[in-house]
Amino acid sequence: MNIAVLAKLVPDLVEELSIDASGAKLDTSFARLIVNEFDDHAIEEGILLKERFDGQVTILAPDDEGIDDVLFTAAAKGADRLLKLKGISAMETSSHALARAYADVVLELKPDLVLAGVQAHNDLDGSVGSLLAGMLNLPYVGYVSGISMQDGQAALRKEYPAGLIAELQVTPPAVLGIQAAEQPPRYVAVSKVRQAMKSISIEERTVAPTESPAVPHIGRMFKPEAAQHAIMLAGAPDEIAGKLVKIFKEIGVI
Amino acid sequence: MNSTSMMPKQEYYDAMLHAVQKGERLRLCLECGTCSGICPFGHVMVYPPSRLIAMLRADRFEKVLKTDALWMCVSCYACTAFCPSQIPLTAGLMARTKEELLLAGNVPAELQDALANSQRYGNALGESPRKRADWIGGITPEVKVMAKAKEPVDVLWFVGDYASYHPRVRSTSRAFATILNLLGVSFGILGPEESSDGDSQRLAGERGLFEMLAEKNGKAFGKYEFGSIITTDPHAYNALKNEYPSLGVTYPVQHYTEFLADRLDQLRPMLKREVKAKVVYHDACYLGRVNGIFEQPRALLQAIPGLELTEMAHNHSNSLCCGGGGGGMWLDGFQWEKVHVRLSDLRVQEAVAANAGTLAVACPYETPRFEDAAKTVPGASGLCVKDIAEILVEAVDSEGGQK
Numbered sequence: 001m002n003i004a005v006l007a008k009l010v011p012d013l014v015e016e017l018s019i020d021a022s023g024a025k026l027d028t029s030f031a032r033l034i035v036n037e038f039d040d041h042a043i044e045e046g047i048l049l050k051e052r053f054d055g056q057v058t059i060l061a062p063d064d065e066g067i068d069d070v071l072f073t074a075a076a077k078g079a080d081r082l083l084k085l086k087g088i089s090a091m092e093t094s095s096h097a098l099a100r101a102y103a104d105v106v107l108e109l110k111p112d113l114v115l116a117g118v119q120a121h122n123d124l125d126g127s128v129g130s131l132l133a134g135m136l137n138l139p140y141v142g143y144v145s146g147i148s149m150q151d152g153q154a155a156l157r158k159e160y161p162a163g164l165i166a167e168l169q170v171t172p173p174a175v176l177g178i179q180a181a182e183q184p185p186r187y188v189a190v191s192k193v194r195q196a197m198k199s200i201s202i203e204e205r206t207v208a209p210t211e212s213p214a215v216p217h218i219g220r221m222f223k224p225e226a227a228q229h230a231i232m233l234a235g236a237p238d239e240i241a242g243k244l245v246k247i248f249k250e251i252g253v254i
Numbered sequence: 255m256n257s258t259s260m261m262p263k264q265e266y267y268d269a270m271l272h273a274v275q276k277g278e279r280l281r282l283c284l285e286c287g288t289c290s291g292i293c294p295f296g297h298v299m300v301y302p303p304s305r306l307i308a309m310l311r312a313d314r315f316e317k318v319l320k321t322d323a324l325w326m327c328v329s330c331y332a333c334t335a336f337c338p339s340q341i342p343l344t345a346g347l348m349a350r351t352k353e354e355l356l357l358a359g360n361v362p363a364e365l366q367d368a369l370a371n372s373q374r375y376g377n378a379l380g381e382s383p384r385k386r387a388d389w390i391g392g393i394t395p396e397v398k399v400m401a402k403a404k405e406p407v408d409v410l411w412f413v414g415d416y417a418s419y420h421p422r423v424r425s426t427s428r429a430f431a432t433i434l435n436l437l438g439v440s441f442g443i444l445g446p447e448e449s450s451d452g453d454s455q456r457l458a459g460e461r462g463l464f465e466m467l468a469e470k471n472g473k474a475f476g477k478y479e480f481g482s483i484i485t486t487d488p489h490a491y492n493a494l495k496n497e498y499p500s501l502g503v504t505y506p507v508q509h510y511t512e513f514l515a516d517r518l519d520q521l522r523p524m525l526k527r528e529v530k531a532k533v534v535y536h537d538a539c540y541l542g543r544v545n546g547i548f549e550q551p552r553a554l555l556q557a558i559p560g561l562e563l564t565e566m567a568h569n570h571s572n573s574l575c576c577g578g579g580g581g582g583m584w585l586d587g588f589q590w591e592k593v594h595v596r597l598s599d600l601r602v603q604e605a606v607a608a609n610a611g612t613l614a615v616a617c618p619y620e621t622p623r624f625e626d627a628a629k630t631v632p633g634a635s636g637l638c639v640k641d642i643a644e645i646l647v648e649a650v651d652s653e654g655g656q657k
Contacts, residue, residue: 015382016382034374184366187361189460190373190462191357
């Protein structure tokens, strides 16, 4: 089985985020990047699939600072091929453009399953996995938290709100949005990562991002602002009730 | 994990023999069982050191790698200290076996988080490296951060993870800064350029991570001019003194209790305020048992007027570990599931039995561990847990103690 995993970096929320002078985007010069948590789960699920059902795992990632470490770590866990998309940064690119950049490479790899994190905290125009599936006309299932293969079919566990779990079946090729791997992403010893750096190299593909006109335009980016403070009503219960009715009438709720 | 990453079993014995210097002393094991008897978790270890050696000799080591009980080892060094054959059990056999468990993917999840945090952020707590010096805010004279101060200092203070980030331990760091300022010491810290000393990660089997962190610290040290290093952290002290030199990072280093004991003549006249308390001192494993620093912390306490120093049942080289070493700091949940008791509880019981009002410590792991234990141990609700630096500041400050 041929598995492709899409992984991108996002700003690490352990660091304070700041907004740049334009007032419409993050100041990326100070942001430290970390692999998107859901993508990390997608990598883990890919490795688990390989261990259980055999196959080859290829990790695809846009070229942002720190991505090499993520790729080599994935190799130390068991990934077979590492592919870096040169000329495209996940920090500067919309999900639409990112999906388009992935599309050509995915077509070439012809994977049975494409695994992507179901979302990222900086997705503004939808998740990359679902957009990619649309572009390639492949089935997409999101919020997947378990995959098993049987007779060429993929049996999926999909999470719904309120604790509902669905079991679905999909015929590969398909794109899956991973909510959680079946076990937490494994820790891999530094010595193993260093070994991987020596034994595997990162392949590079140059892609040119093509932005979509449908991508939302950011007018202003700002930190949460304190809303107006509460009004404290004093007096006897009857008095307070009277004041409340007056306020409700003023703002038009009664 | 795939089995190719595992060594063929006949090679385990060799690997253990060559894990550390003098590792080959393993051959001298008498199977006397002292190590397993003195181990604070020996009763639940399944394979305490002596059985581990027996399994190696019987070529049944693969069985060991299928259990997780070895993660109960807190690297307290008691087995090593009392081994009649002087086998380096803690740093060799135990750490090397943990490394095998780690490579085989047999690691409790909570330990994985601490290791991943150390790798990514340079501290086990997963805090922003940029905030490493935030604790110095408001201290006068200002604590120098080397990158900003751009001037040589006499001593570089290696602060460590918990002393930099843990809210309780930060107050100890502030107390020690106060003392250094009172003594007029020219000192500085690395702040954001400092990484975890890595010693506990090493003893938890992550040798590669330890080397990576040591390399980073070595680079940071190399950028600045200073005479020697002092540290408030016995684990950092051990790493800097005994482990970093083999990686090419060699500086004279002192634990702060050594540093202050050397300056007791200067410090003593400042200790004017009586601290009326019956105090027991807890010997930190990596200060006392491992590095032989028993008397300096006691000398500092005895220099405080009004303070009565007494001993707990386990003291000096026979001290009982707080449970935080060798990865224990990050395995509280795991260990609780196994034994339903914390070593810090047992230690606090000893402090209560000694009728102590204050439990004095000199290691950043201990204040939070013992304070937590004192919340649940019967009779310990009135027990104060304080670092020696904090008690010293109380004794000099006529305004009623440092906040």
